[in-house]
Amino acid sequence: MMLRTRTFNCLRRESSLLPLRSLVARRLASQGTPATSLRSSRQPSKELGDVLADVIKTTGPISVAAYMRQCLTNPDSGYYINKDPFGVEGDFITSPEISQMFGEVVAIWCITEWMAQRRPQQIRLIELGPGRAALLRDMLKAFQSFVPFKSTIVDICLVEASPTLRTAQHSNLCDSAMRETGDGFSSITRYGLPIKWYTNLKEVPRDVTSFIIAHEFFDALPIHQFEHTQHGWREIMVDYSIPEGKTPLSLPGQTRSLDHKPKFNLTVLPYYTPSSKVGPESSSRYKKLPVNAKIEISPESWDVAKDLALRISEQRSPEFPTGSGAALVIDYGPAETIPVDTLRAIKGHHFVSPFEEPGTADLSADVDFTALKSVAEREGHVAVHGPVEQGDWLHALGIGARATVLANQQTTPEGKDRVAKEYHRLVERSGGAMGKIYKVMAFTPGETPTPVGFGGRVVEDDDQGIE
Ligand code: SAH
Numbered sequence: 001m002m003l004r005t006r007t008f009n010c011l012r013r014e015s016s017l018l019p020l021r022s023l024v025a026r027r028l029a030s031q032g033t034p035a036t037s038l039r040s041s042r043q044p045s046k047e048l049g050d051v052l053a054d055v056i057k058t059t060g061p062i063s064v065a066a067y068m069r070q071c072l073t074n075p076d077s078g079y080y081i082n083k084d085p086f087g088v089e090g091d092f093i094t095s096p097e098i099s100q101m102f103g104e105v106v107a108i109w110c111i112t113e114w115m116a117q118r119r120p121q122q123i124r125l126i127e128l129g130p131g132r133a134a135l136l137r138d139m140l141k142a143f144q145s146f147v148p149f150k151s152t153i154v155d156i157c158l159v160e161a162s163p164t165l166r167t168a169q170h171s172n173l174c175d176s177a178m179r180e181t182g183d184g185f186s187s188i189t190r191y192g193l194p195i196k197w198y199t200n201l202k203e204v205p206r207d208v209t210s211f212i213i214a215h216e217f218f219d220a221l222p223i224h225q226f227e228h229t230q231h232g233w234r235e236i237m238v239d240y241s242i243p244e245g246k247t248p249l250s251l252p253g254q255t256r257s258l259d260h261k262p263k264f265n266l267t268v269l270p271y272y273t274p275s276s277k278v279g280p281e282s283s284s285r286y287k288k289l290p291v292n293a294k295i296e297i298s299p300e301s302w303d304v305a306k307d308l309a310l311r312i313s314e315q316r317s318p319e320f321p322t323g324s325g326a327a328l329v330i331d332y333g334p335a336e337t338i339p340v341d342t343l344r345a346i347k348g349h350h351f352v353s354p355f356e357e358p359g360t361a362d363l364s365a366d367v368d369f370t371a372l373k374s375v376a377e378r379e380g381h382v383a384v385h386g387p388v389e390q391g392d393w394l395h396a397l398g399i400g401a402r403a404t405v406l407a408n409q410q411t412t413p414e415g416k417d418r419v420a421k422e423y424h425r426l427v428e429r430s431g432g433a434m435g436k437i438y439k440v441m442a443f444t445p446g447e448t449p450t451p452v453g454f455g456g457r458v459v460e461d462d463d464q465g466i467e
Helices: 010-017 021-030 048-060 066-071 098-114 132-143 164-172 274-278 298-313 369-379 388-398 399-409 411-427
Strands: 004-005 125-130 153-159 183-189 194-197 210-214 224-229 232-243 262-267 294-297 326-332 344-347 349-350 362-364 380-391 440-445
Touching: 021 388, 048 066, 048 232, 048 262, 066 224, 066 232, 066 362, 098 132, 098 210, 098 388, 098 399, 098 411, 098 440, 125 132, 132 153, 132 164, 132 210, 153 232, 164 183, 183 274, 194 298, 224 262, 224 274, 232 274, 232 388, 262 380, 298 380, 298 440, 369 380, 369 440, 380 388, 388 399, 388 411, 388 440, 399 411
Parallel strands: 125 153, 125 210, 153 194, 210 326
Antiparallel strands: 004 262, 183 194, 224 232, 224 294, 232 262, 326 440, 344 349, 344 362, 380 440
16 A cells, blocks of 8 residues: 655754744753753663554554654653653753742642632642652742641642652652552652652542642643545554655755665555544534645543543532632643644754654644633633733743842842843743743633633632622
8 A cells, every 4th residue: 555655854843843842952052061961861762663663564554642652651661751851961841940930930820729719628739740840849838838728738649650750759749658559659748748649630539629730741642643635634644664765854864865774754644544534523623724734633632621621610519619629731832723743852952853763752742722722611611711821921920029039039140140041031932932932721610710820810818809
């Protein structure tokens, strides 16, 4: 069977996606950090590449989603499973790793939302994909100054696929040992709170009002890619074959004649599959797209968005007739448009091909905020706010004032300068920087006041936020 193959266009990606995680890479590079020290110490995982090649040779091309899932969370050699990818020595840096201010602001948001919801007396904190737990560490520290809020937290539940990062989270948050339980792992944080780890959100108990944080989690969830051909929607799959030599989309450094060795590459299936029938038919946004249009969709993300919305709606009681709790999603992606061709790989703070050495680079894709919003609104009785740009949201929550206080506490000019740089890095909007590219979206119970950061204001005691 003839398949239309296409290699990964790394050059185009490099220019269009510069402002994302790679921005950090450029900054580090411009600060003179030697490229070699930025490289991950992990050896290329030949094994996963061989396994995936064998699967494709046996059963045919696999979906981009299946490829992504294997590369990121394959239990033996997935990217996140055996390594800690964060920081200068790793592959990328995230906002909470840049400054404590980020976690402090997220903590303030939770408190303002809790106040707006008339202070539920028992709450659970849930974080999806906590990385090294920098965000949670700073949030918990900030909560210590807000005793009425802090004393309502009954426990913390983390959803983490990686045993390595689970260990890092435990050592960043706890002094007590981690115990294996029937359904996950548990410990006690330094602040005396019970904490539990799960590998899937579905396993997290649903009995308590939850404040849920997902920072750079959705971008790691697998996506499917589709192309609208003259014969209908077809899925773009990952093949393992000799790419066609005439393609204008060769990788940088790859000669047109190629080396005639099989490689992973993208291919459009010439026939429909259940996915290509169902996915692009699922929304009017896709149905109206012209021939040659491409889309990325992430049913796994929709599933998580649905779960978050349901958790909020389900916490209904006479006191909270429209539900209680909130979810805060911070990630990168377009506010309205459908993501197209956004699969990317980052290793050692540089873009690399997602198809070289599977399992050794961080794969991610833009988050489709509009899709998450429609799922949440359809599936749960929630109000969806945003997405708004990270810079605007952080400013509305008072990061400017916090940066001033922190800078004033510094005793050296270098310290003051560092705080100023961290602040600018988080809020900067020009040139497609983090303050603009990263977006913030919140799900709250229907009919509660508009949250702070999305146009609302702080609701004081006895004031139900009538605007
Ligand atoms: N929120 C952190 C880390 C972001 S990186 C920060 O901003 O610093 C993505 C995180 O999600 C990692 O902790 C990774 O191990 C986790 N992760 C990725 N895919 C996952 C999945 N399918 N299920 C659970 N956790 C996942």
